[in-house]
Amino acid sequence: MSDQPRGLTAEEKAKPYSKYYRLDLSVPDPELMELLQPDRPLDPGQALMPENLNDLLNPGYLEGETGWCVLPNGAGYVAVNNKMPGVTADMVDWWLWWHSLEDLRYKIWWPKAHVGISVPDPKQRAWVADPDPDIPDVARWQGITHNPLEDVGMGVESIFIYFMTPEQFGFDMSRFVAPNVATAVCANGASGPVGASPFQPKAPAMMSHFIRDIPGGIEFRTRFWMGYQIVEKRPTCILPPGAKVPWQAPFGLARHNVEEYSNLRVLLPMIYEEQRNKGPLG
Numbered sequence: 001m002s003d004q005p006r007g008l009t010a011e012e013k014a015k016p017y018s019k020y021y022r023l024d025l026s027v028p029d030p031e032l033m034e035l036l037q038p039d040r041p042l043d044p045g046q047a048l049m050p051e052n053l054n055d056l057l058n059p060g061y062l063e064g065e066t067g068w069c070v071l072p073n074g075a076g077y078v079a080v081n082n083k084m085p086g087v088t089a090d091m092v093d094w095w096l097w098w099h100s101l102e103d104l105r106y107k108i109w110w111p112k113a114h115v116g117i118s119v120p121d122p123k124q125r126a127w128v129a130d131p132d133p134d135i136p137d138v139a140r141w142q143g144i145t146h147n148p149l150e151d152v153g154m155g156v157e158s159i160f161i162y163f164m165t166p167e168q169f170g171f172d173m174s175r176f177v178a179p180n181v182a183t184a185v186c187a188n189g190a191s192g193p194v195g196a197s198p199f200q201p202k203a204p205a206m207m208s209h210f211i212r213d214i215p216g217g218i219e220f221r222t223r224f225w226m227g228y229q230i231v232e233k234r235p236t237c238i239l240p241p242g243a244k245v246p247w248q249a250p251f252g253l254a255r256h257n258v259e260e261y262s263n264l265r266v267l268l269p270m271i272y273e274e275q276r277n278k279g280p281l282g
Contacts, residue, residue: 012104020108026266028259035066036254042067047077050225050235056210057175068250076226076245078254084265085217089182091272097140110260115149129280153252159191170233185209188229204229
């Protein structure tokens with residue numbers, strides 16, 4: 001990953017929020033980064049297997065809230081608990097759709113690694129950008145596919161994120177209430193080289209940002225299972241027999257996650273206040 005953010009176009013520089021692109025908002029959370037070292041993987045016995053994801057709805061915390069490892073079945077695993085003071089679940093539900101409509105909005109999230117983003121389906125993009133203020137924020141990203149370009153530790157990749165509802169992801173909706181959870185960002189994902197044919201194989205993953213209220217803010221209890229997909233509400237490992245995710249993939253993703261959310265926790269309250277009443281394209 002480059003240490004310097006890429007430049008902006010003249011059109012991007014004219015946007016009111018371009019000021020955040022080179023603003024030194026934050027440094028990655030040092031306590032979390034200390035836990036994520038190349039020679040200290042998490043004990044796989046402390047990993048939350050996707051079949052047990054409803055354990056996130058239990059009070060308190062699980063073993064291994066932050067760490068990375070390669071599981072015995074070859075899948076990659078990432079867990080990060082990002083505390084975000086001053087941030088609310090409403091801000092997150094707004095941000096999830098707002099940033100998808102323009103490259104600059106994605107770049108300011110984490111300028112050192114975010115290159116661009118799109119909603120590739122024209123009908124979905126029109127829905128996200130619809131100026132109707134009565135469309136709930138969550139309805140503008142659940143069921144929508146995002147295509148970010150970013151470097152999560154192994155070079156710039158083209159990533160497809162297929163957002164779904166928590167119910168589709170397999171959460172027990174009878175328990176999906178406060179204070180167990182405030183909101184959850186759930187998705188299947190796939191990544192591959194930039195510019196590759198859509199028919200080329202892509203590395204699969206499933207993702208959950210499980211968000212709870214804490215005093216003064218929220219916490220992101222993030223989990224990635226690399227090599228898995230949700231199929232008919234059930235997690236399924238789709239790695240070929242004998243395949244193993246290289247350790248560098250979950251390690252790099254874990255550290256990238258800390259970097260981008262350390263920045264977002266400072267950025268989001270400011271940009272939410274400035275932009276939330278200006279409409280999707282304002």
